[in-house]
Amino acid sequence: MAILVDGSTRVVVQGITGKAGSFHARACLEYGTSIVAGVTPGRGGQKLDERVPIFDSVAEAKQASGCNASLIFVPASGAADAILEAAAAGIELIVCITEGIPTLDMVRVRQCLEDTKTRLIGPNCPGVITPGQCKIGIMPGYIHKPGPVGIVSRSGTLTYEAVWQLSQRGIGQSSCVGIGGDPIHGLGLQEVIEMFDRDPATEAILVIGEIGGREEQDAAAFWQTSSRKPTAAFLAGVTAPPGRRMGHAGAVITGAAGTVEAKIEAFDAVGISVIRSPAEIGEGMSKVMAATVS
Amino acid sequence: MNLFEYQARGLLGRYGLPISPGGVATRPEEARRIAEGLAMGPFVVKAQILAGGRGKGRFLSGFAGGVRLCGHPAEVEEVARAMLGGVLVTAQTGPEGRSVSKVLVAEAPQISRELYLAILIDRGRRRPLVVGSAHGGVDIEEVARESPGTIHRIWVDPQVGFWPYQARELAACMGLRGLLLTQTADLIVRLYRFFCECDASLAEINPLAVIGTEKIAVIDAKIGLDENALFRHPEIAAYRNELVEDVREGEALKAGLNYVGLSGEIGCMVNGAGLAMATMDILHRYGGEPANFLDVGGGADQNHVTKAFGILMADPRVRAIFVHIFGGIMRCDVIARGIVEAVSHTKPKVPIVVRLQGTNFEEGKAILQQSGLPIRTSDDLADAAQKAVAAARETR
Numbered sequence: 001m002a003i004l005v006d007g008s009t010r011v012v013v014q015g016i017t018g019k020a021g022s023f024h025a026r027a028c029l030e031y032g033t034s035i036v037a038g039v040t041p042g043r044g045g046q047k048l049d050e051r052v053p054i055f056d057s058v059a060e061a062k063q064a065s066g067c068n069a070s071l072i073f074v075p076a077s078g079a080a081d082a083i084l085e086a087a088a089a090g091i092e093l094i095v096c097i098t099e100g101i102p103t104l105d106m107v108r109v110r111q112c113l114e115d116t117k118t119r120l121i122g123p124n125c126p127g128v129i130t131p132g133q134c135k136i137g138i139m140p141g142y143i144h145k146p147g148p149v150g151i152v153s154r155s156g157t158l159t160y161e162a163v164w165q166l167s168q169r170g171i172g173q174s175s176c177v178g179i180g181g182d183p184i185h186g187l188g189l190q191e192v193i194e195m196f197d198r199d200p201a202t203e204a205i206l207v208i209g210e211i212g213g214r215e216e217q218d219a220a221a222f223w224q225t226s227s228r229k230p231t232a233a234f235l236a237g238v239t240a241p242p243g244r245r246m247g248h249a250g251a252v253i254t255g256a257a258g259t260v261e262a263k264i265e266a267f268d269a270v271g272i273s274v275i276r277s278p279a280e281i282g283e284g285m286s287k288v289m290a291a292t293v294s
Numbered sequence: 295m296n297l298f299e300y301q302a303r304g305l306l307g308r309y310g311l312p313i314s315p316g317g318v319a320t321r322p323e324e325a326r327r328i329a330e331g332l333a334m335g336p337f338v339v340k341a342q343i344l345a346g347g348r349g350k351g352r353f354l355s356g357f358a359g360g361v362r363l364c365g366h367p368a369e370v371e372e373v374a375r376a377m378l379g380g381v382l383v384t385a386q387t388g389p390e391g392r393s394v395s396k397v398l399v400a401e402a403p404q405i406s407r408e409l410y411l412a413i414l415i416d417r418g419r420r421r422p423l424v425v426g427s428a429h430g431g432v433d434i435e436e437v438a439r440e441s442p443g444t445i446h447r448i449w450v451d452p453q454v455g456f457w458p459y460q461a462r463e464l465a466a467c468m469g470l471r472g473l474l475l476t477q478t479a480d481l482i483v484r485l486y487r488f489f490c491e492c493d494a495s496l497a498e499i500n501p502l503a504v505i506g507t508e509k510i511a512v513i514d515a516k517i518g519l520d521e522n523a524l525f526r527h528p529e530i531a532a533y534r535n536e537l538v539e540d541v542r543e544g545e546a547l548k549a550g551l552n553y554v555g556l557s558g559e560i561g562c563m564v565n566g567a568g569l570a571m572a573t574m575d576i577l578h579r580y581g582g583e584p585a586n587f588l589d590v591g592g593g594a595d596q597n598h599v600t601k602a603f604g605i606l607m608a609d610p611r612v613r614a615i616f617v618h619i620f621g622g623i624m625r626c627d628v629i630a631r632g633i634v635e636a637v638s639h640t641k642p643k644v645p646i647v648v649r650l651q652g653t654n655f656e657e658g659k660a661i662l663q664q665s666g667l668p669i670r671t672s673d674d675l676a677d678a679a680q681k682a683v684a685a686a687r688e689t690r
Contacts, residue, residue, distance in 0.1 A: 023623075024623075027623070076522065076525070077525060077526070100522045101522060102493050102520055102522045102523035102526070103415055103493070103495060103520045103522060103523070104415075104452075104490060104493055104520070104523070105523075106420075107415065107420055107421055107422070107452050108452050108453070110420045111420070111421070111451075111452050111453055138622070138623060139622060140621075140622040140623060140652065140653055142653075143622075143652065153568075154568065155566065155567065155568025155569070156566045156567075156568060156569075156622075157564075157565055157566025157568065157569040157620045157622060158566060158568035158569040158571075158572050159568070160620050160622050160652060161569060161572075161620050161651065161675075164620070164651060164652060181567060181568070183415060183417045184415070184417065184420050208568070210568055210571060211571070213417045213418075214417075214418065215417075218418070234572075236568050236569075236571040236572040236575060237571045237575065238575045238578065239556075239571075239574045239575050239577075239578045239583075239584060240571055240574070240587070241388075241554070241556065243296070243345075243386075244554050244587075245295075245521070245554075246554060246567060246570070246571055246587055247552045247566075247567025247568075247570060247571075247587065247589040248567045248568070249520075249521070249522055250417070251567060251568075251571070254496075255435065256435070276579070277575075277576055277579055277676065278569075278572035278573070278575065278576050278675060279576060279674065279675035279676035279679070280676075
């Protein structure tokens with residue numbers, strides 16, 4: 001068991017003929033992911049590496065390949081359209097890697113998704129991986145290792161650093177979900193924590209948050225009502241100045257709730273262990289896990 | 295991306311919002327001429343910086359106030375002379391303040407009441423939020439704390455849009471009646487249209503003022519725009535160049551790098567925004583302060599690394615450079631070659647500490663060590679950060 005994706009997930013890659021799309025489609029195939037189709041309008045009938053059939057639309061790809069998840073590399077100006085196309089075709093899980101989608105486009109996309117069964121991860125995210133089974137995203141697969149820790153993060157390379165520290169200590173991961181750095185996005189911290197809470201393969205949870213918004217506070221409030229699996233958190237941006245966008249579109253402090261201090265306070269209040277140094281994520285996680293065993 | 299007040303006035307004016315007549319000046323004589331072209335005084339002269347609290351601010355020269363009322367054009371010139379080229383420190387700028395290169399000169403109407411109006415994106419509810427209050431001219435977070443009942447909110451269904459009845463409802467909640475109510479409702483509808491058409495992330499009018507008994511006017515406006523949407527607003531994207539207050543940020547913008555200038559002494563180059571923030575944080579933990587936030591991107595190549603080095607090394611604040619790369623798809627050996635190339639080319643005068651981790655990190659480290667260049671390396675993040683902090687102290 002794991003969350004969101006496993007060995008049976010069948011993936012279509014939207015934007016598969018682009019530079020990033022083809023590169024990462026190959027990397028996912030190499031990892032063992034079932035990439036069963038690609039979509040690039042106007043390129044229907046072709047194949048990627050004489051292996052993956054390409055279609056003009058997601059609906060055609062779904063009919064021909066039975067895909068149930070989509071990985072999107074379409075450029076920002078067309079990415080919202082690509083998400084809606086996948087949802088209209090009935091794709092259950094959409095992972096959108098694209099960075100730079102206008103916020104008001106995402107407002108409308110989220111509204112449309114409310115009435116569907118589709119789940120969205122991202123945009124502006126590294127994707128999702130269930131180590132040893134399925135990788136739908138751009139993360140380096142080899143740093144991961146199957147195991148008990150579920151990771152949910154608003155960041156990319158910082159998550160790789162955390163995974164690396166865990167794997168170095170021999171601590172594997174059940175699934176790792178990068179929810180993305182944009183202000184309006186799909187699955188949130190709280191929703192992913194809920195999934196880990198229900199997942200028997202996940203024994204402990206690592207949350208990687210950052211400045212901006214109040215998702216961490218909402219997640220902390222939920223965690224208190226959950227079965228409270230051992231959980232640790234790291235929060236980036238103690239030194240970030242207010243009002244400035246720190247790379248991620250969503251990483252800007254616009255009010256008291258957006259500061260790391262406010263988020264640490266929320267986690268502390270419910271008893272989630274907050275790791276203070278990015279160099280101690282592996283160590284902090286293993287302490288939290290050891291404390292619950294004894 | 296936040297706009298200067300004079301830019302915000304220009305944009306809102308295009309949408310038919312009532313803006314007091316005025317203009318922007320870069321020289322004192324120009325400020326005087328603008329005042330002479332306006333109707334009778336009083337006039338207001340406002341320093342243009344991207345931070346609030348201007349009215350209560352103070353220039354490093356000792357001149358008090360970034361917003362000043364003047365009775366005559368000659369006085370406008372005098373005040374503009376004191377502001378232009380000066381550095382204004384406010385509660386929001388930090389002690390180093392911001393330099394003032396432009397002043398806004400406008401008519402200063404007789405204000406009888408100050409209101410508050412804003413549109414923003416509510417991240418939690420994932421939709422635009424229109425906020426109005428009868429209490430304007432003060433910090434809205436303060437109003438929210440002290441009299442939360444006076445703040446009225448309307449969440450907009452993105453599929454239905456924002457309609458005039460909602461604007462009238464809000465105007466009524468703001469305590470307006472008669473002609474003022476219909477005028478303000480019209481203004482709110484126009485502001486919402488601006489918000490959507492220009493892809494704003496924040497449109498805050500504070501104060502929105504009642505002039506005399508039957509006129510409404512925008513006195514100060516703070517506009518934030520969604521940088522992700524600039525591709526479909528080329529005319530707004532052009533504002534960007536005027537917005538750069540920090541020379542370093544101007545250079546980074548030209549190089550296409552994700553950079554925010556800070557006031558510390560350690561120049562940072564990191565791949566990924568979250569890791570870049572975490573790197574700044576760990577330097578702070580060990581007693582160092584970052585000179586900048588710089589994300590070279592998850593797919594950084596040699597070209598990016600070279601450009602980034604150039605910007606860090608041109609910064610006189612920087613006493614040490616800390617390069618922190620987690621190689622994922624981007625291999626550490628490629629990054630290491632980029633670093634060697636950039637360092638041998640630019641010959642930096644400050645120590646360089648590099649931490650490479652992830653894909654091919656050992657190969658990357660070997661390349662750095664064999665280059666014969668004075669580059670210090672460490673595999674461990676805590677150790678690397680401490681080395682960077684120590685290196686910055688050496689050169690003091």
